[in-house]
Amino acid sequence: MPELPEVETVRRGIEPHVLGRRIERVVVRESRLRWPVESGLAQQLIGRRIEGTQRRGKYLQLVLDNADRLLVHLGMSGRLFVLRAGHALLKHDHVDIELDDGAMLRFNDPRRFGAVLLWRAGEPLHPLLAGMGPEPFSDTFDGEYLYALSRGRRAPVKTFIMDGGVVVGAGNIYAAESLFRAGIKPTRAAGDVSRPRYDRLAQAIREVLAAAIEQGGTTLRDYAGADGAPGYFQQTLDVYGREGLPCHACGKPIRRIVIGQRSSFYCPHCQR
DNA sequence: AGATTCGCCTGAGAGC
DNA sequence: TGCTCTCAGGCGAATC
Numbered sequence: 001m002p003e004l005p006e007v008e009t010v011r012r013g014i015e016p017h018v019l020g021r022r023i024e025r026v027v028v029r030e031s032r033l034r035w036p037v038e039s040g041l042a043q044q045l046i047g048r049r050i051e052g053t054q055r056r057g058k059y060l061q062l063v064l065d066n067a068d069r070l071l072v073h074l075g076m077s078g079r080l081f082v083l084r085a086g087h088a089l090l091k092h093d094h095v096d097i098e099l100d101d102g103a104m105l106r107f108n109d110p111r112r113f114g115a116v117l118l119w120r121a122g123e124p125l126h127p128l129l130a131g132m133g134p135e136p137f138s139d140t141f142d143g144e145y146l147y148a149l150s151r152g153r154r155a156p157v158k159t160f161i162m163d164g165g166v167v168v169g170a171g172n173i174y175a176a177e178s179l180f181r182a183g184i185k186p187t188r189a190a191g192d193v194s195r196p197r198y199d200r201l202a203q204a205i206r207e208v209l210a211a212a213i214e215q216g217g218t219t220l221r222d223y224a225g226a227d228g229a230p231g232y233f234q235q236t237l238d239v240y241g242r243e244g245l246p247c248h249a250c251g252k253p254i255r256r257i258v259i260g261q262r263s264s265f266y267c268p269h270c271q272r
Numbered sequence: 273a274g275a276t277t278c279g280c281c282t283g284a285g286a287g288c
Numbered sequence: 289t290g291c292t293c294t295c296a297g298g299c300g301a302a303t304c
Contacts, residue, residue, distance in 0.1 A: 001297065034280075034299085058298080076297050077282075092282085111281045113298060128300085155275060164299075172297075260276080262297075 002074040004136075004169030005212035007058045010080050015053045017082045017103050018062065022049045025085075025098040034075055034115040037095065044068065044118055045097065057132050057168035067121035070097075071128070075113030081106045133167040136205050141167055143199030150190040150198070159260045160190035161205065170205055173240045174212065176265050178204040180239045185271040186264050187257070211236060239265040 002010070026042035038044075049065040060080070062070040072080060085096075085104040095107040095116050107116060119126040134141040146167075150160055158179060161170045170178060179186050181204035184197055193201070215236065238248050243256035247267040257264050 003298090073298085075281090075299090109281095110283065111297085113281065153274075159275090263295095 001076050001171070001173075002058065002078065002217070003171035003174055003212075004055075004058055005174070005209055006217035007060055007074060008055055008213050009217045010074070011053050011055045011060050014080060014082055014105060018050045018053065018099065018105065020049065020051075021099040021101060021103070022047065023097055024100050025096070027096040027098075028094070029096075030092075030094040030112070033094065033109065033112050034073065035117060037116050038118060041116070041118060045070065050099075056129055056135075057164060058171075059129060061119075069119040069121075069126075071115065071117040071119055071126065072107065073115040073117075073128075075109060075111060075115065077111040078107065078109035078114030081108065131165055133163070133165050136167055136169045136202075136209055141202060141206075143195060143202045146198040146202055147193075147195045150193060153190040155190055156187045156259050157184060157190045157193050157201075158186035158264055161201070162260075162262075167205070169209055172262050172264075173237070174205070174208050176240045177208045177238060180266060180271060181208060183271055185268075186259055186266050188272075239267060241265065 023045045026045050028037050028041060031037035031039070045064070048068070050062050051065050052063040054061040054063060054069075058073060060072040060074075062072070064070065072078075074080065083104050083106050085098045085102050087104065087106070090108065092110045092112075093106055093108050094112070097105040097107075099105070107114070115128075117126070117128070119129075124130075134145070146161070149166060150157075153160060158175050160166060161178070162172065162175045176186065178201060182197060182201040184193060184201060239254050242254040242265060244253050246252065247254055247270060250267065250269045252267060252269045254265055255268050257266075
């Protein structure tokens with residue numbers, strides 16, 4: 001399940017293959033994604049040169065030479081591969097973007113929770129990008145920010161940091177890992193977490209995401225990088241998916257609970 | 273406004 | 289072998 005580190009890994013993986021390339025052909029086999037792929041997409045893209053790649057939250061962006069941007073969201077099961085044009089077709093290969101050197105970006109997404117959208121130059125900030133919280137590596141994201149925003153909130157701190165309007169990138173896996181590193185119990189009300197502990201949490205979120213990016217993301221079942229390679233951060237996980245296994249810090253068994261319909265893992269001894 | 277629930281999807285794995 | 293059931297979950301929209 002691609003979260004921020006996985007999307008960043010994909011961005012880094014495809015960038016050298018697409019930079020400066022011109023789009024020659026676009027094939028949309030299935031337009032029913034999270035939002036419909038617009039019918040004129042191919043016409044909008046063909047002939048454009050790709051000038052850069054960016055990421056905002058979990059949205060990957062191809063910046064075109066007319067300043068339009070192609071937004072790609074991998075949803076839960078989306079993959080973006082760099083292949084040679086004409087590569088054998090697999091089930092759920094929904095969109096191809098063929099480049100002028102014979103390479104091809106291929107979007108595959110079994111569950112179709114992903115999206116491929118055009119954000120045209122001159123249009124206001126795309127609605128899906130508006131209202132997003134700060135990037136975890138930006139200057140505006142720190143303990144003070146989390147502390148101020150959380151006052152009066154009774155929702156669990158895990159739910160709070162997973163809210164993309166608070167900060168982007170703390171998906172289920174990384175929220176759990178960050179809370180473990182910060183020693184904070186995930187069920188604690190966001191408004192009851194002290195300022196010093198939010199300092200630790202903000203730092204933990206940055207550390208966990210940075211480490212995951214370094215290791216190419218976390219591969220549990222669905223995720224693979226642009227070259228098809230898995231990530232390796234799952235070997236570093238302290239709590240996620242480790243129900244009943246000994247805590248890496250104290251040896252007591254990791255507990256699994258459900259918070260906001262999502263599996264949550266924590267160490268009842270180390271996290272308070 | 274904040275919190276909660278719903279709905280969209282398919283594949284993997286368990287159980288029979 | 290093959291069917292049915294459950295679960296996974298990002299995130300916008302709707303509802304409480």
